[in-house]
Amino acid sequence: EAGVVQSPRYKIIEKKQPVxxxxxxxxxxxxxxxxxxxxxxGPELLIRYENEEAxxxxxxxxxxxxxxxxxxxxxxxxxxxAELGDSAVYLCASSFSQADIQYFxxxxxxxxL
Amino acid sequence: QKExxxxxxxxxxxxxxxxxxxxxxxxxxxxxxxxYRQYSRKGPELLxxxxxxxxxxxxxxxxxxxxxxxxxxxxxxxxxPSDSATYLxxxxxxxxxxxxxxxxxxxxxx
Numbered sequence: 001e002a003g004v005v006q007s008p009r010y011k012i013i014e015k016k017q018p019v020x021x022x023x024x025x026x027x028x029x030x031x032x033x034x035x036x037x038x039x040x041x042g043p044e045l046l047i048r049y050e051n052e053e054a055x056x057x058x059x060x061x062x063x064x065x066x067x068x069x070x071x072x073x074x075x076x077x078x079x080x081x082a083e084l085g086d087s088a089v090y091l092c093a094s095s096f097s098q099a100d101i102q103y104f105x106x107x108x109x110x111x112x113l
Numbered sequence: 114q115k116e117x118x119x120x121x122x123x124x125x126x127x128x129x130x131x132x133x134x135x136x137x138x139x140x141x142x143x144x145x146x147x148x149y150r151q152y153s154r155k156g157p158e159l160l161x162x163x164x165x166x167x168x169x170x171x172x173x174x175x176x177x178x179x180x181x182x183x184x185x186x187x188x189x190x191x192x193x194p195s196d197s198a199t200y201l202x203x204x205x206x207x208x209x210x211x212x213x214x215x216x217x218x219x220x221x222x223x
Contacts, residue, residue: 004156040121040216042213042214043157043213056208093156099209101159102211103159104156104158106155106156
């Protein structure tokens, strides 16, 4: 069974440019999460989806970040415009439900120059 | 003060050593406790999952939870170079949100 797939693995952009990350969760997993992991830190939740509904986006900086999960499967996280401080690893995770074990993808490492 | 505190290390031990990794927490609402292992440039993978106070063993790994002291530990016996990774403790609150520690970087040298 395939795990959580994220792309791209690495992305280098200049500040003020837009960027998008894509996540394909494990088949059958209804809950999808986007996390931000800064260097030397643990992951921090940005947004959680139950199917196509965003049920917890309190930590998502909505002035520049947006996310969508159309059809309740794949998800996209976008930053526009990117800032230097956005350089980090963006992790996607999925689970059967919010109370179940979360499985993580390998992440997208973003560098903003 | 962070809800979950974890010594960032790095921790360097010789092969075969017993490793002890620890986290403390402040939120009494945490009921589920996890340890994730994260290799360089990979996502975290679940190692251990516990609910109640006490010990849980899985091969060379033992997870220990002391809710009265708000303290959890992960012990690795007979450590191997392949155990070299960052170990993240994580806790689930009553909203099912996962709160992670900062991670402890472990290096096991041959």
